[in-house]
Amino acid sequence: MGTIDNRWRHGPTRRQALLALAGMLAGSPLLRAQRDPHPITGHKRVPGLDEMMTAFDFEPICFANVVLARYEYMARASESEFTLRRNREAFEWVDLVERPGAATAALQTSTEVLGIKMDFPIMIAPTAAQRDLHPDAESAMYQGASAAKTPMIVVGRSTIPIEKIAQAATGPRWSQFYPVQDLKISRETIETFQAAGARALVVTVDQQTDTGYERDLHNRNLGGTPRGASGGRGGGAPEQGRGGRGGGSAAPAPMQGPALYRVIPARLWYTWKYLDDIRAFTKIPILLKGILTAEDAKLCVERGFDGVIVSNHGGRSMDYGPSTLEVLPEIVDAVGGKIPVLIDGGFRRGSDIVKAMALGASAVCLGRAPRWGLGAFGPQGVQRLLEILQAEFLEAMARTGRTTLAALDRRAVRVNFT
Amino acid sequence: MSNLKVSRREALGSVAGLIAGPGLSGVEGPGLSAVEGPGLSGVEGPGLSAVEGPSLARGQVAKGTPPPRRPPRDELVNALEFEDVAKLMLPAAVYSTIAGSDRAAFDRITFRPRMLVPTLDLDLSVDLFGEKHLAPILVGPVAEQRQYHAEGELATVRGASAAKTGVIVSSRSSVPIAEIAAQAKTPLWYSVYAADASARKQVDQAIAAGCKVVCVTVGASLDAGRATSKVPADWKAVDRIRQGLDLPIVIKGVMTPEDANAAIAQGARGIVVSNHGGVVAGRAPLEVLASIVDLVGAKITVLVDGSFRRGTDILKALVFGAQAVLLARPVMWGLAAYGAEGVQSVIELLQTTLGRNFGMIGAPNLKSLNRAMVKVHAERKT
Numbered sequence: 001m002g003t004i005d006n007r008w009r010h011g012p013t014r015r016q017a018l019l020a021l022a023g024m025l026a027g028s029p030l031l032r033a034q035r036d037p038h039p040i041t042g043h044k045r046v047p048g049l050d051e052m053m054t055a056f057d058f059e060p061i062c063f064a065n066v067v068l069a070r071y072e073y074m075a076r077a078s079e080s081e082f083t084l085r086r087n088r089e090a091f092e093w094v095d096l097v098e099r100p101g102a103a104t105a106a107l108q109t110s111t112e113v114l115g116i117k118m119d120f121p122i123m124i125a126p127t128a129a130q131r132d133l134h135p136d137a138e139s140a141m142y143q144g145a146s147a148a149k150t151p152m153i154v155v156g157r158s159t160i161p162i163e164k165i166a167q168a169a170t171g172p173r174w175s176q177f178y179p180v181q182d183l184k185i186s187r188e189t190i191e192t193f194q195a196a197g198a199r200a201l202v203v204t205v206d207q208q209t210d211t212g213y214e215r216d217l218h219n220r221n222l223g224g225t226p227r228g229a230s231g232g233r234g235g236g237a238p239e240q241g242r243g244g245r246g247g248g249s250a251a252p253a254p255m256q257g258p259a260l261y262r263v264i265p266a267r268l269w270y271t272w273k274y275l276d277d278i279r280a281f282t283k284i285p286i287l288l289k290g291i292l293t294a295e296d297a298k299l300c301v302e303r304g305f306d307g308v309i310v311s312n313h314g315g316r317s318m319d320y321g322p323s324t325l326e327v328l329p330e331i332v333d334a335v336g337g338k339i340p341v342l343i344d345g346g347f348r349r350g351s352d353i354v355k356a357m358a359l360g361a362s363a364v365c366l367g368r369a370p371r372w373g374l375g376a377f378g379p380q381g382v383q384r385l386l387e388i389l390q391a392e393f394l395e396a397m398a399r400t401g402r403t404t405l406a407a408l409d410r411r412a413v414r415v416n417f418t
Numbered sequence: 419m420s421n422l423k424v425s426r427r428e429a430l431g432s433v434a435g436l437i438a439g440p441g442l443s444g445v446e447g448p449g450l451s452a453v454e455g456p457g458l459s460g461v462e463g464p465g466l467s468a469v470e471g472p473s474l475a476r477g478q479v480a481k482g483t484p485p486p487r488r489p490p491r492d493e494l495v496n497a498l499e500f501e502d503v504a505k506l507m508l509p510a511a512v513y514s515t516i517a518g519s520d521r522a523a524f525d526r527i528t529f530r531p532r533m534l535v536p537t538l539d540l541d542l543s544v545d546l547f548g549e550k551h552l553a554p555i556l557v558g559p560v561a562e563q564r565q566y567h568a569e570g571e572l573a574t575v576r577g578a579s580a581a582k583t584g585v586i587v588s589s590r591s592s593v594p595i596a597e598i599a600a601q602a603k604t605p606l607w608y609s610v611y612a613a614d615a616s617a618r619k620q621v622d623q624a625i626a627a628g629c630k631v632v633c634v635t636v637g638a639s640l641d642a643g644r645a646t647s648k649v650p651a652d653w654k655a656v657d658r659i660r661q662g663l664d665l666p667i668v669i670k671g672v673m674t675p676e677d678a679n680a681a682i683a684q685g686a687r688g689i690v691v692s693n694h695g696g697v698v699a700g701r702a703p704l705e706v707l708a709s710i711v712d713l714v715g716a717k718i719t720v721l722v723d724g725s726f727r728r729g730t731d732i733l734k735a736l737v738f739g740a741q742a743v744l745l746a747r748p749v750m751w752g753l754a755a756y757g758a759e760g761v762q763s764v765i766e767l768l769q770t771t772l773g774r775n776f777g778m779i780g781a782p783n784l785k786s787l788n789r790a791m792v793k794v795h796a797e798r799k800t
Contacts, residue, residue, distance in 0.1 A: 079496070079771065080728060082525070205533045209777040217495040258540045261553065261773030262766065268537045268777050275534065293530045295790075318778035320730040322528045322793065418795040 049377045054392075055348045055369045055385055062133065062375030069219055070132040074371055076215040077315030083323065084315030087346030090323035094355045095414040099401030104394040108404040113340050113363050114200050114285045114307060116151050116172040120390050121357055121405065124152040124382075125311075125344045125365035126176035126202060126289075131159035133375035139168035141374050144382025146171030148390070153202050153365065156189070162196040174200040176289070179278075181269055187281045194282055201282060202309065203275065206290025206317040209258070209266040213316075276303060287342070290317065292327050294334035301338050307362075308335065310343040314367050325356060326417045329410075332360030350392025357405060358412040491756045496771075497727050497764050500751035504566070507754050512565050516750045519725045523702035526795045527734050535780030540773055544741055544784055546719060547631055547666045547687065549584070549605045553769045554736060554784065557585040557761075558723050558744030559609035559633065559670075564592035566754040571598045574753055577761025579603035581769070586633055586744065589620045599627035609633040609670065610659065612652035618659050625665065633690065634659055637671040656684050668721065673706055675713040678720075688719035690744060695724065704735060708789070711739030729771025733779065737787045 008014055025031070052058055063071050077084035111121050124145045131137040137159045145152040146169035153174045154165055162175065175198035180186050190201060258265045279286060285306035291297050292312060300308050310331050312321045324345035332341050340362035347353055353364045366389075373385035400412040486506055494500055498519070505513050542553040557578050564570035571593045578585045584605040587598055599606055608624035610617040612634050621632055636652040660667055669681040670690035681689050691703045691710055703724035711720050722735045723744035732743045745768065752760030781787050 079730070083528075086528075206531075208533075208537070208780075209774050211778075212771060212774060214495045218493075257538060258773060258777070261540065261542060262770045263540060263773040263777060265538060268540065270534045271536050272534045288533075290533055293532060296533050299534075318529055318531045318730075318775060319728075320524075320527070320529055320734075321531055321778075327530075418798050 049380060049384055052376075052381075052384055052388065055372065055389060058369070058372035058376045058381060058385055061377070062372040065375050066132055070129070071375075072215050072219055073129065073132065074127070074368055076213045077319075078211040078317065079214060079319035081214075081315060082319055083312050083317075083321045084346075086323040087312070087315055087325070088348070090325035090417075091346070091349075091352050091355060093416045093418075094325065094359070095416070096351060096354065096358075096396060096400050097412055097414055098399050099412075101401045102398045102403045104398045106403055107394055107397055109390075109393065109397065111363065111405055113342070114287075116174075116199060118151055118172070118363070119149045120353075120393055121361070121363040122150055122353060122386065122389060122393070123174075123342070123363055123365045124150060124370050125367040126153040126155040126204075127367050127371055128155050128157060129159060130155070130371070130374065133371055134378050136160075136168075136378070138165045140379045141370060141382055142169045142171070142173070144373065144379035145169070145370070145386065147379065147383040148386035150386050154198070156193070162193060162198075166196045172199055174198055174202055174287075176202040176204060178204055179267065179270060179274055181274075183274075183277055186278050190278060190281045194284055198284065200285040200287060200306070202287045202289050203278070204289045204313075205270060205275070206292075206311065207313050208268055208270060208317075210264045211313075211316055212319070272299065272303065275305070279304065287340075291331065292322060292324070294330040297331040297334045297341070301335055305339065307340045307342060309365060310341060310345075310361075311365075312345055314345060325359070328356060328359045328361060329415075349396075350389050350394070351396035353389065353393050354396040354400065354408065355413055357408050358400070358410060359415075360410070488755070491759060491763055494763070495767075497748040497751070497767055500748060500755050500760060500764055503755035503760075504751040508566065513754075516560075516566070516747045516754070518696075519727055519747070520696050520702060521725060521727070523704045524725070524728075524731050524734065526797065527704075528793050528795065529730070529733075529775075529779055530791050530793055531778055532780035532791070535782070535786075537777045537780065537782040539782050540776055541783045542769070542773055542776065546584075546742060549630060551584055551605075551742065552582040553772060554740070554742035555583055555732065555765060555768060555772075556607070556721070556742055556744050557583060557749050557765070558746035559586040559588035559635070560746050560750055561588045561590035562592045563750070563753065566750050567757050569757060572601050573758040574749065574761050575602045575606070577752065577758035577763075578749075578765060580758070580762040581765035583765050583769075587624070587629070589614065589617065589624075595620075595624050595627045595629070599629070602628075605630045607631040607633050607668070609635060612636045612655040612659070617655070618661075621659060621663070629665070631666050631668055631688075632659070632663065633668045633670050634686075635670045635694075636677075637673075637694070653680060653684055656686075660685055668719070672710065673700065673703065675710050678710045678714045678718075682714060682718060686718060688721060688741075689714070691720060691722040691724075691740070692744070693724060695746060704731075704738070707735060707740060708738045715739045726768075729768055729773070729775050732768065732772050733775050733787075734792060736784055737789060737792050739789075741784075 046061065109120050111118060124141065130141055134140045138154055139160055142152050142165055151172040153176050154162060156175060156177045158165060175193035177190060193201060258268060287307035287309055288300050288305055289309035290311050290313060291300060291308040292310065297308050308331065310324045310328055312324055324343050328343055335341055341360065342363050342365055343356050343361045344365035344367055347364050347366055348369055356364050370382050370385060373381035397408065400408065402408045402412055488503055488506055544551050544554045557574060563574055567573050571587060571591045575585050575598050579602055582604060584607065586607040586609050587595060589610040591598065606629045608621065608629040610620050634656050656669065666687040667685065668688035668690060669686045671692050671694060672678050672681055672689040673691065673693055678689055691707050693700060693703055703722050707722050719741045720739060721742050721744060722740045723746060726732055726743050726745055727748055735743050748764050749761055752764035779791055
């Protein structure tokens with residue numbers, strides 16, 4: 001090989017030629033075929049708080065932030081979840097009747113319920129296990145709610161002691177209470193809530209037994225509620241520790257009452273008498289949460305209770321129960337203005353709240369929605385979510401042409417319940 | 419020199435890698451094969467995943483999907499889920515005989531649950547023709563059950579007995595009634611077709627085997643899936659079957675108050691409001707139940723069947739005044755899926771959800787139910 005050949009083999013010119021070849025190949029369609037045109041790492045990001053436009057926007061962020069089983073804990077409902085779906089569907093059966101003549105700036109949305117003044121007829125409903133969503137749990141919820149000037153109903157079995165929650169913020173606060181058969185414990189618990197500054201007591205009277213969360217039962221191997229904790233499995237009452245369903249003679253079943261049908265007795269003991277007994281334990285107003293019929297609402301009035309919350313526990317009480325919105329009118333009529341009627345169940349938009357107010361509600365409680373805010377962005381998320389709903393409420397109310405809550409009557413809506 | 423050689427090889431290797439896939443490893447691995455094979459076409463399709471995925475060998479995919487997994491019985495949480503497993507276990511033609519449900523009527527009824535009613539003394543029991551039943555649930559008559567499971571009616575009766583539930587055996591059973599009765603620990607009823615010429619003979623055999631009640635199906639022909647004979651024509655046949663019979667007779671297939679009255683005139687002590695599992699088109703039994711109970715409920719026992727799948731479904735029928743509900747398809751799903759244990763599971767699941775919903779609606783027993791506990795909604799025009 002001559003000098004020129006050797007110079008070519010080892011010289012920079014050849015290298016340049018190879019580089020050029022490589023460059024050409026690098027731009028070839030073959031290479032492009034191997035590349036993901038939209039690699040997930042290139043655009044994966046979490047939307048920010050400032051990008052939240054509706055309450056719904058918070059849910060996927062919250063979903064991503066918490067363990068699946070804890071998300072399901074709040075998303076799920078009883079058995080077929082018919083009532084969970086119906087709660088939302090019912091808003092589609094009520095239309096706002098639009099009328100010009102009200103500017104959002106001129107609207108009067110403040111109200112007073114049982115001595116509590118609020119800028120909007122919106123409250124935070126009591127919900128359990130808020131620590132799943134944020135390390136500061138109920139305190140964080142309370143801070144977010146107070147920042148949005150929204151009263152909060154603190155869940156009775158809070159994950160943080162009520163005394164500590166009370167120090168977290170300054171907004172008006174009620175306490176929720178699950179009946180306990182022991183009257184002494186009931187009195188002590190109620191007195192604790194009152195001492196911590198609760199300005200009313202919300203007694204939950206629905207969800208009398210375990211509610212058959214089928215999602216939980218499906219997820220029980222994914223770190224969900226352990227087998228039996230939610231009950232509802234045919235065969236083997238969980239407290240008897242039976243391994244499976246239908247084992248026949250595996251355990252001697254007590255042969256009477258709920259156990260005969262593998263039903264967990266839970267709160268099947270509830271009576272009106274118990275409610276009368278605890279009525280005497282406190283001077284602060286008592287509301288009953290979980291009322292779904294005119295008959296029960298009348299009993300609330302007759303027995304001297306101070307308010308009702310129309311609720312199906314977010315679809316978690318009786319499956320195939322009604323949506324809360326469709327029974328609101330009959331309950332409002334039965335109560336006849338003697339005590340306030342609050343409502344919860346699937347409220348996600350300002351217009352949902354306007355519809356309930358037009359049908360006679362005194363205020364609306366939000367359960368899952370502020371939980372999404374808390375799980376997504378902490379207290380700021382709760383505050384922002386509430387502010388979004390307040391702004392939507394103003395817009396929807398303006399569309400009805402009503403400038404005060406008192407003027408927001410049934411003529412402001414067209415109802416198509418069947 | 420040697421250094422240069424290495425870098426040259428590297429350079430060429432990178433070039434090849436650039437072509438073939440992600441990095442040098444791509445030359446040897448699935449990257450290259452992807453280039454040769456489906457990779458090129460895979461610009462938008464599965465070729466890309468073949469490069470990135472940890473290698474599903476192409477041969478494997480071509481062999482087709484693995485056989486579906488039958489979930490352990492414990493994983494099913496409601497009766498409807500047994501249908502999927504039954505479908506898995508049965509030839510399509512057999513599955514089609516027990517496929518599906520008509521849920522529309524149930525979805526138009528919501529409850530009006532009452533609070534603060536103590537139900538700790540929950541008691542779902544009901545008395546039917548002198549026999550006490552644990553819950554208002556019976557297994558309805560289904561013909562030829564060996565097509566669903568090798569043990570057929572024997573497994574059904576064993577499962578139902580374990581769940582303390584009575585069974586109505588079809589005259590067209592695939593196992594002789596005497597053998598079935600030998601396995602039963604709960605009351606057996608016997609079901610014949612009014613149109614069947616040998617009905618009376620079959621009834622005598624069933625009585626000898628210990629059946630307690632005779633159920634006569636009217637308005638449906640022997641060929642399942644066809645409703646050819648007319649109800650009035652069946653009344654004469656009912657009369658023939660009834661002659662000299664001591665046992666209570668229940669007429670199955672009543673869908674109008676007129677037929678309910680006719681059944682009483684024929685000496686029936688009970689009726690099953692039924693359209694034979696939707697085989698006879700028209701309104702759902704649940705929709706006509708209330709009007710029939712209003713007319714004859716005080717005189718005779720009214721039972722009902724038709725797509726009952728959930729505890730809340732059964733509760734609705736009881737609120738309208740039915741004494742008990744017949745379950746057919748869900749029990750057959752359990753049978754096909756898991757044999758006797760599947761039958762037991764399906765029945766027990768329904769007993770439990772029924773009991774739970776008695777608690778939720780605020781009724782400790784059947785007597786405390788009333789029609790104010792439901793609301794029937796009109797069909798929504800879309």
